[in-house]
Amino acid sequence: MFVCSPHVRRVARRPVIVLLACGVIGGCGQMPTVTQYPTSAPPTRTGSTTATTPSGPAVVQTVPAPATGQAGTSVRLTTPRGPGTSKPKTAVPGTTGPSRPVAVHEPYEPPVLPPKPPFIPGEQDLRAALLTGGDLPPGFIPADAQGLGGSLAGCPLLANDPPGTTASANAVFSQAATVTTVSQSLLHVGDRTAEAMAAFDALPQVCARFEGTLSTMKLEFTTARATSPAIGDASVAVRLTISLPGGPALLAQDVVIVSHRGTIIVLSVISLTPPGDLLTAVVTRALDKVTARW
Numbered sequence: 001m002f003v004c005s006p007h008v009r010r011v012a013r014r015p016v017i018v019l020l021a022c023g024v025i026g027g028c029g030q031m032p033t034v035t036q037y038p039t040s041a042p043p044t045r046t047g048s049t050t051a052t053t054p055s056g057p058a059v060v061q062t063v064p065a066p067a068t069g070q071a072g073t074s075v076r077l078t079t080p081r082g083p084g085t086s087k088p089k090t091a092v093p094g095t096t097g098p099s100r101p102v103a104v105h106e107p108y109e110p111p112v113l114p115p116k117p118p119f120i121p122g123e124q125d126l127r128a129a130l131l132t133g134g135d136l137p138p139g140f141i142p143a144d145a146q147g148l149g150g151s152l153a154g155c156p157l158l159a160n161d162p163p164g165t166t167a168s169a170n171a172v173f174s175q176a177a178t179v180t181t182v183s184q185s186l187l188h189v190g191d192r193t194a195e196a197m198a199a200f201d202a203l204p205q206v207c208a209r210f211e212g213t214l215s216t217m218k219l220e221f222t223t224a225r226a227t228s229p230a231i232g233d234a235s236v237a238v239r240l241t242i243s244l245p246g247g248p249a250l251l252a253q254d255v256v257i258v259s260h261r262g263t264i265i266v267l268s269v270i271s272l273t274p275p276g277d278l279l280t281a282v283v284t285r286a287l288d289k290v291t292a293r294w
Helices: 121-127 189-202 276-292
Strands: 007-009 014-018 035-037 047-054 059-063 073-078 141-143 167-175 180-188 210-213 219-227 234-243 249-260 261-271
Touching: 007 210, 035 073, 121 167, 189 234, 189 249, 189 261, 249 276
Parallel strands: 047 073
Antiparallel strands: 007 014, 059 073, 141 167, 167 180, 180 261, 210 219, 219 234, 234 249, 249 261
16 A cells, blocks of 8 residues: 655756655545656657746656556646757767867968168268268368369279279368378278278288379378278278378378278378377277168
8 A cells, every 4th residue: 555645856956746656546546646857758648738947958747647547648848948048059079069160370480571682872871971070089170072182093992983883972071280180981882892892902012102192292102001990891901101202201191991781981090190099989980870871
């Protein structure tokens, strides 16, 4: 003999009513048994009805027939998807999660750019890079670039621009107190720089002694190699001793020639005494002004 004992059990956070089965003899009479399937539903019988709950998946409750001649009842509880509920996602075969696009990051390769052509300065660019009075010690003022006039025809390498020169500019400064003159020439020879620097390096042999003029005075020049500063792409230094023909030395002209990216910088200091650190400081400043532009 069975006793009908209704009670409430919680499954998956929802109250689920379970009525214990009981026999039809001496107990519950027509009382059916209701069993809830939270996750899956068995096949429904004829005459099933559908109900809805506020949330959750579809739940099917089957009521078996208690006795012969009585039909069982199936009740389907359907939970519709509320607002904002997403549609179930399909899992990718062989995985346990939903299908999602995967971002593929290719390694960054910078574009290959053609080499930048070398800058070719014109006469205006060279003039902008010349020394000014502010680049020299106090007392130096601009002077006529032609000076007193004269000629170094006895040494063509000094009298003329190097082969391949495409632009040139000149500047001259003088200091009366020390009878010192600073001269600068900028020459752009491009890809013939090595040829020009090799010619200047041969000055002590090619122009060891030659004649020239200053204004109307005939002078004699003697060329000797000097120590050049290690600056620029290449550098050459010489000293020219200036004297009257067959007479004693009057002046000394120290010359430093520096190349930088196709441009040749010629700096000379003419004075009664050795220029000391003046020439090195002026040459360094002249190179800085050129390298700042190209």
